[in-house]
Amino acid sequence: MSRVLITAGGSGIGRAMAEGFAAAGHQVWVTDVSAVALADLPEGWRTTAVDATDEAGVKALFAEIADTWGGLDVLCANAGIAGPTARIEDIALEDWRKCVSVNLEGCFLAAKYAAPLMKAAKAGSIVVTSSTAGQYGYPNRAPYCSAKWAVIGLMKTLAMELGPFGIRANVICPGAVEGPRMEGVLEREAAAKGMTRDEVYAGYASGTSMGRFVEARDIANMAVLLGSDAARLVSGQVIAVDGHTENPDPKV
Structure with missing residues (x-):
């Protein structure tokens, strides 16, 4: 039974990951910036309200994990925000920094404090x-795309740096979930492009060979696999769970 930490696990993909690991018999610890989201989680899950970009809070979280569990087997660094949907000339620096901070620095801090626990166990x-936005460019999504490309570089480095200690690192790139x-992304993008929500949805869906959005459980299933011994020699990989994105936005 593995000890699994999922950041931003109060809803969406993170919650689906927690449900997947719990269903497979693992212990789960969920963080979220929203205490309200954590209050709605199943009984028996450990929870901590923490901002993924607050180093003092993240450090305290991992100290608590070490004291309570004695170590950590799997980290799902999942915290992220969509950021602004706007033309590059209309994006405020403050909004850029916030998006990059949550998506990139949140991952960095989680890995920074997870690494010593995993090194001690040599596993x-x-x-x-990440996102398919970390593999393709998306018009009007500059901060998000930049951060999601960056976490892939971080993961590749972690795989090389931590591999000698028996620690694996991989990236999952969800498509449109x-x-x-x-839905918020669709509405903002529709407004930015002068299109309807349904037109933007159709553009995303038709850009995949399977012609559909994915579900959060599809991402969770891959996370559970990557956290297991079945993937014991899978490291440094970028794995898209997206129904095969061929053209992320053909209507642009």
């Missing part, structure tokens, strides 16, 4: 949530 798996967060 571990770090699963980073059904749910409230993607």
